[in-house]
Amino acid sequence: MKLSTLVLTILLLGVLGALGLAFVHHQTRPIEEVYRTTVTDELVALHRLDKELNELVLRSRYGIDSDYDRISQIPSRIRRAMSTLLGGALRTDKIEGSNIETDLNSFRLALEAKLSAVENFKAHNAILRNSANYAPEASEALAGVARQTGDARLAEQLDRLTREILKFSVSSRTREDMQQVDELLNGIQGFVAGLPVEHRIKGLEFERHARALLKERPVTDQYVQAVLSSEVGLNLEAIQAGFHNYSLQREEQGSVFVAACVVYAGIMIMLLLFLALRVRMETDRS
């Protein structure tokens, strides 16, 4: 082989080898430390926000918090954390081929369902709170009206209704208990219809609030349950574990690149030595 051809061949092999190494490096490079730290930090932040949301829902349900400002800020904070996460090491091109994509999709679905449950909780809880505050007071007032009209039996029924409503507000009740309250409410309808107009209006108001209480308590608690039993936390743990495994896998693959570099260097050294020998031989000949 002519010397010039040999030089060109070695150059070509060198360039092709370098391109091949660049491709292997791209496919196998480990995840940068800064991205790993960002992902870990954002996942921890999301976990914390998820727990905070659970706590705030309970605080609102039991009247510890009297406004929804804090609970309303959580969704936007979650979305900001997700945006950082998905714009960084968990970008689609960086995790392609891993199981993390599946975990992320599960997380997104669970999160949207949870945030929807929170919004529904807020609306129903507001109605429940209002009716739970007013219904016992209205029932007691109607009992007073019944006593004034001399109907002791009805007054006793209304007292019982007041007690049942108060119990219903604060503790779990069976279907039978709810049925009983419903029957008591039906039982006083005739009385209310026969009242003078100013008392009748109050009677109808009371009935509306009592029925709202019966309806909204289980619905509100159903949304509380949906929030608390959401799988968002589990999904975050799965993402964390998946990312950790993926990072380890990428580190192992990184060793493939190192081996390829060593082989490439060895081959290039041998080719260059061979070239040097040929140049020497040509020089000696001339």
Place this chain on the structure above:
Amino acid sequence: MIRIRFVAALIIGMAIGTASALEPISPLPEKIDVDADKVALGKKLFMDPRLSANGTVSCHSCHTMEQWGADGRAVSIGINGQTGRRNSPTVFNAALNFRQFWDGRAANLEEQALMPILDPVEMGFQSLDEMAAAIASDPEYKESFTQVFDGEPNPRRIADALAEFQKTLITPDSAFDQYLRGDADALTERQKTGYELFKGYGCVSCHQGQLVGGNMFQKFGALKDIQLRSGGNIGDLGRYEITGNEWDKYVFKVPSLRLVSKTAPYFHDGSAATLQDAVDVMLEFQVSRDVPTEDRDAIIDFLGTLAGTHPLNNNQD
């Protein structure tokens, strides 16, 4: 003696502070931190009718500074004189809303800013790129965008600047906020009574927090079917048109009451011409309470104490 007075003042101050901390309404912040250059650019864009396809409608057309961020109409007039479907909510304090629009379809001000631009009734552009090109054709805008964003005008940057400007439109320091901060003389006795009634009748179940609303959705007709109300657009199904969920029929964002005394008419369709009408509807359909006229009027008196300083007067920009 001085020490006793100091301790007494400390205890009273803590009591007031603690008391206000337990209230369902909290004061508005004095201001939100903003980028002044971005605000100036955002303000210019907000006033610019070139954000509409035929160059006639600006954000300010429906959210005027003079009318406290609204326009005083039941529903607004958009491009080519077309009538909108919903009442324009005030942009004042909108930065603090948990979501934007009556149906909450925008998560924040940046998302909200671009939607009217594409609405065929409101500002009429076919695409955001067309709108951005209209802005970019102005050399002054190009220079401003380079200074603020180090780049050309594009939809995202335009939305960012508009949002930044709107963050300055806060109305702090209302009489009621002063009362919450401990100034017992900030309200009259009737206004204080009105506040207690506002809580007692259950209005505060939904109208709470620093915006006195603005942080939740609720069904219009929570306790009494709104279809029984005469007047009003029952064809507007609210959030149902976004989510498709049955419960979301007639569900809307609970509006802030901070400027309710300044921004008639009321509700998503502007169907309540006066505050008295609006309060009557709320008492009947939302909290289902028959309220004496003097109580209702005391509540209205209280609502007037929620309006704070106009943004043009609070040295924000």
